[in-house]
Amino acid sequence: MPLLMPVLLATLLFSIGIYGVLARRNAILVLMSVELMLNGVNLNFVAFDVYLRDSLLSGQVFTLFLITVAAAEIGLGLAIVLLVFRNRESAQLDELRDLREDDEEAVIS
Amino acid sequence: MSVVEVLFGLLGLMALGSALLVVTTRHLVHAALWLVVTLGSIAGCYLLLSAEFVAWVQVLIYVGAVVVLLLFGLMLTRAPIGASNELDSSLGQRLAAAITAGATAAVLVTSVVDAFHGDHIDLSDDSTVRAAGSSHSVGEAVFRSWVLPFEVLSLLLLAALVGAIVLSRRDISPEVVAEPGHTGEVGR
Numbered sequence: 001m002p003l004l005m006p007v008l009l010a011t012l013l014f015s016i017g018i019y020g021v022l023a024r025r026n027a028i029l030v031l032m033s034v035e036l037m038l039n040g041v042n043l044n045f046v047a048f049d050v051y052l053r054d055s056l057l058s059g060q061v062f063t064l065f066l067i068t069v070a071a072a073e074i075g076l077g078l079a080i081v082l083l084v085f086r087n088r089e090s091a092q093l094d095e096l097r098d099l100r101e102d103d104e105e106a107v108i109s
Numbered sequence: 110m111s112v113v114e115v116l117f118g119l120l121g122l123m124a125l126g127s128a129l130l131v132v133t134t135r136h137l138v139h140a141a142l143w144l145v146v147t148l149g150s151i152a153g154c155y156l157l158l159s160a161e162f163v164a165w166v167q168v169l170i171y172v173g174a175v176v177v178l179l180l181f182g183l184m185l186t187r188a189p190i191g192a193s194n195e196l197d198s199s200l201g202q203r204l205a206a207a208i209t210a211g212a213t214a215a216v217l218v219t220s221v222v223d224a225f226h227g228d229h230i231d232l233s234d235d236s237t238v239r240a241a242g243s244s245h246s247v248g249e250a251v252f253r254s255w256v257l258p259f260e261v262l263s264l265l266l267l268a269a270l271v272g273a274i275v276l277s278r279r280d281i282s283p284e285v286v287a288e289p290g291h292t293g294e295v296g297r
Contacts, residue, residue: 003228009121015214020132022206057250072269078182079276091186
């Protein structure tokens with residue numbers, strides 16, 4: 001199999017994830033797009049592990065580690081999203097503007 | 110073209126198509142379900158690359174646990190059932206996102222094609238390739254060469270667990286910790 005097949009697939013998945021992170025407003029959909037990006041990276045790891053015939057299997061072991069880290073990340077991320085929803089009654093990211101400078105001040109300065 | 114390549118191409122197209130649907134669909138719950146299709150096809154890709162253990166871990170943890178967790182999150186934040194226009198940003202921001210993603214894809218694809226065109230993964234049927242992804246050899250690698258990172262990872266999972274519990278418990282309120290002399294109401 002050409003090495004380009006899995007690597008290109010991983011690249012395109014990563015780019016789709018970038019689009020999702022930037023274009024979505026709902027916090028949970030952003031988390032899903034982050035998962036897409038992580039999966040692109042995982043596919044890269046496995047493809048190069050098989051290509052290089054690594055004797056320590058670093059690619060596959062790192063993929064397992066990354067899957068675990070992604071699970072931890074999703075657990076914490078959802079806990080934070082639920083906390084935000086409990087306080088604000090909304091999970092839309094563009095409504096979380098407390099740390100933003102006021103428009104008038106921004107115009108003056 | 111061998112059977113493996115054709116199958117990999119089909120699975121890859123499936124993964125890309127459903128990934129596009131994940132980031133564009135107007136139904137929140139459909140996005141989670143399309144994510145299942147994407148992750149499942151990627152698990153199939155792992156199988157074709159002879160990494161069987163990683164493939165089954167992907168099915169168990171991603172499809173089994175992460176997507177279910179995401180669906181729980183959708184339900185708990187009262188996700189709208191049915192089509193909704195609230196999910197996407199404004200047209201301008203979506204355009205900027207598409208340009209950013211397209212530029213990233215262009216840079217990565219050109220550099221990757223330039224670096225690796227003509228290289229082949231040898232998936233011939235000899236036993237060393239097949240054995241490399243089996244649970245036997247992966248387990249040996251994890252518990253022999255990678256045992257220290259593995260233990261650190263378990264600490265990370267513990268920390269994430271504690272963090273998630275602390276974040277989602279309602280009866281720990283910051284006032285109680287901030288004012289030790291205050292004996293008023295404890296929690297809510």
